[in-house]
Amino acid sequence: MLTIKQIRDNSDLVIARLAVKGTQAQDIIKEIIALDDSRKSTQAELDGNLAEQNVLAKEIGALLKQGKKDEAEVAKQKTAACKELSKQLEGKLTDIEAELNAKLVQLPNLPHTSVPQGRSAEDNQLVREGGSKPQLSVKQPHWDLAKQYDIIDFELGVKLTGAGFPVYKGQGAKLQRALISFFIDENTAAGYTEVQPPLMVNEASGFGTGQLPDKEGQMYHVGIDNFYLIPTAEVPVTNIFRDVILNESELPVRLTAYTPCFRREAGSYGKDVRGLNRLHQFDKVEIVQIAHPDVSYDALEGMVAHVESLVKKLELPYRILRLCGGDMSFTSALTYDFEVYSAAQERWLEVSSVSNFESFQANRLKLRYRGEDKKPQLAHTLNGSSLALPRIVAALLENNQTAEGIRVPKALQAYTGFEMIK
């Protein structure tokens, strides 16, 4: 969430920036500032009142010590009115703060100045394209290939669990492990430290990264213990730093984690969710950075370049998009999407989303660093997929299909131990 200070100090700028995301914030910001004003004045009144009580209490203590019982009794009488007033003010303050907070959490993050205006995916900006689309003589979609080579069994997953929980078999299973290892090795070589976090998180963690309280419907919930299955490694990994004050010298923090991801994701249908295109459980390797605010955009560019190098090594045709205001997530300030071309479906599939959240998540997490002036400041958080497996697999299968089998890209062969899926 945005900080009150951001809003107060630059309210016109905040309104202008939020308009890029399609949020008309003029009224709510006026309300927020008004609420904050009354919060301040109420607190001042309450503080003064409590100070008076504290003084009286000390006096009473001193009087009792001196044995002046009667005088103490008189002083006690005086505290009654004070206490009553404090109680009222406390209630008022709580109400104001709740109202203020309810308004604050409604505001999305400010988009970066480079974010193009726009409403939907149509308005996203093409940053660059790479690789070349293959010329296929036969064009089987990956769900047919999966069946033909018996590497992914969607029906079996339905039997075991339900739709969206595929079973990978044989070379298909090996390909999964190969991709995971390949991505983690590449990420650690680029300076990211590997972590293996829990796959379930508690409520506090869900709140820290913004899944709760609004988006709980998108997560699987283990009711008996009140845990949530993680929708992405971003949740546990970023929450490592919840309520943490880092030393400036520790920045940037770079972490990578492989985890399965679980998403309930009701809604879509048809070819969008066919095969590997959208699953309830899928594998993903994530990269996370905690960066100094001055250099977080350099860090973002670095992450984009790194993810690009992975897609290149996999020899996949790709493009990088800068998301427009309307297509960005609530929490992001700037997001680059990576899409790979899936040659049989003849469509672009999103495989990575790399974002700078600036201090928006850090403010929720209370993730700070201590700079030279010793004062804790909110850090910037960034994350990106590096990479999500299913759609990479879909594109690999479709783009590399030949009459002899499916060719495995060179970079992966050391990990798969085979050059062809047959």
Added chain:
RNA sequence: GGUGAGGUGGGUGAGUGGCUGAAACCAGCAGUUUGCUAAACUGCCGUACGGGUAACUGUACCGGGGGUUCGAAUCCCCCCCUCACCGCCA
């Protein structure tokens, strides 16, 4: 699942009603001494929200919430969490 113990500042850990926002030690920061390193010594060393140009200052916070009291880290109630041992188990 059973039984017991406990949650205090970055860490260890004192503190059973006012002198405690909190001892002491460790870590950290700054400095002095020293030929260097090490050691020793001195000082500083929580967070949030207010007020003040600033020095400084008010309030809150000892797992969370409520209560008793003029006054609560300390007493009472509820909740959460952690640890140990036993049982079960990868």
